[in-house]
Amino acid sequence: xxxxxxxxxxxxxxxxxxxxxxxxxxxxxxxxxxxxxxxxxxxxxxxxxxxxxxxxxxxxxxxxxxxxxxxxxxxxxxxxxxxxxxxxxxxxxxxxxxxxxxxxxxxxxxxxxxxxxxxxxxxxxxxxxxxxxxxxxxxxxxxxxxxxxxxxxxxxxxxxxxxxxxxxxxxxxxxxxxxxxxxxxxxxxxxxxxxxxxxxxxxxxxxxxxxxxxxxxxxxxxxxxxxxxxxxxxxxxxxxxxxxxxxxxxxxxxxxxxxxxxxxxxxxxxxxxxxxxxxxxxxxxxxxxxxxxxxxxxxxxxxxxxxxxxxxxxxxxxxxxxxxxxxxxxxxxxxxxxxxxxxxxxxxxxxxxxxxxxxxxxxxxxxxxxxxxxxxxxxxxxxxxxxxxxxxxxxxxxxxxxxxxxxxxxxxxxxxxxxxxxxxxxxxxxxxxxxxx
Numbered sequence: 533x534x535x536x537x538x539x540x541x542x543x544x545x546x547x548x549x550x551x552x553x554x555x556x557x558x559x560x561x562x563x564x565x566x567x568x569x570x571x572x573x574x575x576x577x578x579x580x581x582x583x584x585x586x587x588x589x590x591x592x593x594x595x596x597x598x599x600x601x602x603x604x605x606x607x608x609x610x611x612x613x614x615x616x617x618x619x620x621x622x623x624x625x626x627x628x629x630x631x632x633x634x635x636x637x638x639x640x641x642x643x644x645x646x647x648x649x650x651x652x653x654x655x656x657x658x659x660x661x662x663x664x665x666x667x668x669x670x671x672x673x674x675x676x677x678x679x680x681x682x683x684x685x686x687x688x689x690x691x692x693x694x695x696x697x698x699x700x701x702x703x704x705x706x707x708x709x710x711x712x713x714x715x716x717x718x719x720x721x722x723x724x725x726x727x728x729x730x731x732x733x734x735x736x737x738x739x740x741x742x743x744x745x746x747x748x749x750x751x752x753x754x755x756x757x758x759x760x761x762x763x764x765x766x767x768x769x770x771x772x773x774x775x776x777x778x779x780x781x782x783x784x785x786x787x788x789x790x791x792x793x794x795x796x797x798x799x800x801x802x803x804x805x806x807x808x809x810x811x812x813x814x815x816x817x818x819x820x821x822x823x824x825x826x827x828x829x830x831x832x833x834x835x836x837x838x839x840x841x842x843x844x845x846x847x848x849x850x851x852x853x854x855x856x857x858x859x860x861x862x863x864x865x866x867x868x869x870x871x872x873x874x875x876x877x878x879x880x881x882x883x884x885x886x887x888x889x890x891x892x893x894x895x896x897x898x899x900x901x902x903x904x905x906x907x908x909x910x911x912x913x914x915x916x917x918x919x920x921x922x923x924x925x926x927x928x929x930x931x932x933x934x935x936x937x938x939x940x941x942x943x944x945x946x947x948x949x950x951x952x953x954x955x956x957x958x959x960x961x962x963x964x965x966x967x968x969x
Contacts, residue, residue, distance in 0.1 A: 584968075589961075594956050596611040608954070611641050614632055639661035644659075646716070657682060722759050770819045784821040784823050784855075790802060803871065811867060812829060812864075815909060871892045876889075888904070894939045898934070938962070952965055
């Protein structure tokens with residue numbers, strides 16, 4: 533059975549209708565939301581009165597992501613200064629590592645994952661744009677970064693030591709769309725999101741991983757990569773045997789700030805950022821092709837604008853049939869910039885939330901709650917969202933779980949089973965805990 537995106541004949545009229553809604557009133561509403569987010573006037577609140585939001589940490593830095601070592605024990609990344617902070621039970625930050633990072637655009641210390649091992653040093657994986665000399669030296673003329681890199685560290689005596697480079701990635705042309713999310717999958721392998729690094733529509737950086745039929749060989753951009761914890765390819769590769777194609781788990785991705793696995797099916801899901809339209813949620817099977825640059829959402833890109841409808845994109849690279857395109861499971865027309873995606877593998881909020889998908893965004897400070905369908909291969913959305921397309925902010929009301937969080941950069945579930953939200957704006961970072969009263 534085809535996705536609702538494909539079997540609703542009214543979709544073209546809805547797209548046209550959505551375009552017309554870009555009226556003065558709509559622009560004013562969006563601007564008001566952005567102002568509230570950026571200046572912190574909105575206070576975080578959930579739509580469920582049984583749940584409360586508590587701010588547990590405030591810091592004077594620009595955070596990217598976080599990871600739990602244990603209960604009341606969190607590692608938080610300072611994106612611009614390249615610092616890893618450890619927060620203890622009193623939420624007092626201690627510097628346990630400082631690395632040199634590029635800082636232009638979306639560069640910096642971006643992603644973290646922890647591999648927990650019994651009776652052995654814990655391994656901490658970090659994704660960052662490594663600077664050549666010092667933090668921010670890429671702002672100097674003719675100074676380039678060493679690249680986007682993934683390192684593995686040992687956590688010993690409250691220090692991160694013994695760095696091992698496990699993945700070398702491009703950072704040019706940049707400076708946007710670095711991706712940077714790392715996670716340890718159910719198979720114990722390391723998964724890394726890498727955007728197109730601004731390499732789309734620039735001839736020298738157009739690869740077949742971005743669905744350019746005549747593009748150059750993939751170089752690590754525009755995909756979800758999978759390696760062992762030692763940085764080795766997993767098996768012979770899904771799309772091909774040659775390096776680095778053998779590292780690709782998925783491709784055709786413009787940029788992604790969130791991945792997580794369904795605890796019931798074990799399948800990987802992601803969030804993806806479009807340009808000024810077409811943010812997505814996808815289920816990511818091995819060899820998944822998300823369609824960029826041939827399609828974003830259900831539209832053929834016209835640089836940063838929506839082009840014509842593309843319900844059945846045919847001009848895609850498929851790596852001799854090993855890659856397979858599938859349409860998004862959810863699409864936003866207004867750009868919300870979805871970030872973290874997290875399955876709530878916890879019963880602390882009640883049975884209605886168990887194993888739901890929670891998604892945060894960076895533009896409006898909302899957290900969305902999505903039920904899955906019976907087969908857990910799609911989202912169970914109703915009413916105006918039944919076509920799985922949010923044409924405007926009003927249509928999102930039925931899937932909004934909480935709002936007022938500012939620029940959400942990460943969501944995690946603590947060892948206590950509660951939701952933790954990482955938010956940063958104007959160089960102030962806050963961590964919130966959502967829990968029952």
